Amino acid sequence: MxxxxxxxxxxxxxxxxxxxxxxxxxxxxxxxxxxxxxxxxxxxxxxxxxxxxxxxxxxxxxxxxxxxxxxxxxxxxxxxALIGPPGSRQRLAVVEWLTFISTELHKGFSPWLWHKETAESTRKAVLAKLATRFAELDAVLARSDFLAGGYSVADAYGFTILNWAHLLGVPLMAYPHLQAWMARVAARAxxxxxxxxxxxxx
Incomplete structure (x- = not known):
């Protein structure tokens, strides 16, 4: 491949x-x-x-x-192990998170926050929407080490997109459980x- x-x-x-x-x-x-x-x-x-x-x-x-x-x-x-067998609740949870990350996080960050020509009003609206999503993730990760229970491809995807916050100067200090999850994923070999x-x- x-x-x-x-x-x-x-x-x-x-x-x-x-x-x-x-x-x-x-x-x-x-x-x-x-x-x-x-x-x-x-x-x-x-x-x-x-x-x-x-x-x-x-x-x-x-x-x-x-x-x-x-x-x-x-x-x-x-x-x-990273997704669960077809028809399982585990797989449903992983695919649900993949979809959420794709539509609610990935498309929030990109393209809007990567382009300097994005209007300030648009940037503020995007950041406000992302903040609600960060808060939701923080609440989930207060109860679980990983998004779908055990580590999965959803965590790999979420980590990748949330890592953009550091590159773009989007603060995550208000979300301690989200930050701890980022560190857990980053520590994997x-x-x-x-x-x-x-x-x-x-």
Missing amino acids: KLYYSPGACSLAVHIALREVGAAFELIQVDLRTHTTETGGSFLDVSPRGYVPLLELGDGSRHAEGAALLQYVADLDPAR PVQAALRAEGLLA
Whole structure:
């Protein structure tokens, strides 16, 4: 498999998941500003959408959308420890969190907070909405170490997106349980390995 990624982007979640399940894969870095790969090729020739993550399977097929890829990668582990078996409450909870992170967090941060041209009124509205979501997560994580009970691909995705708060200067001090969860996820060996491979950790 090949994972097209950009350091610290949402592709980090899939990168973490691949390491968690012990998959064999190749990393191909993409410059999202120029839409070129590390070898100088056009990423738009690989993926017309122009964004990561993109996972190329052994048969040459290419697949996008982080929440979908996380479910696929989690199923590579026969025990399905990161997602739960089909039809289980565990799987329902994990997929529910993946959807929440995708729509309520990921699309809150991006594109609005990444672009300097975003109107200040829009920025304030986005930050207010995110604050309500952070509070909800903090309450959940006051009762549980991880989002869906045990560690899952939802935690890898949530960690990746919430990590943007540090990069964008969005304060999380008011959410101690959320911060503790971030630290728990960050301490995992596969997470450390992914961060190091992407140049995000010394």
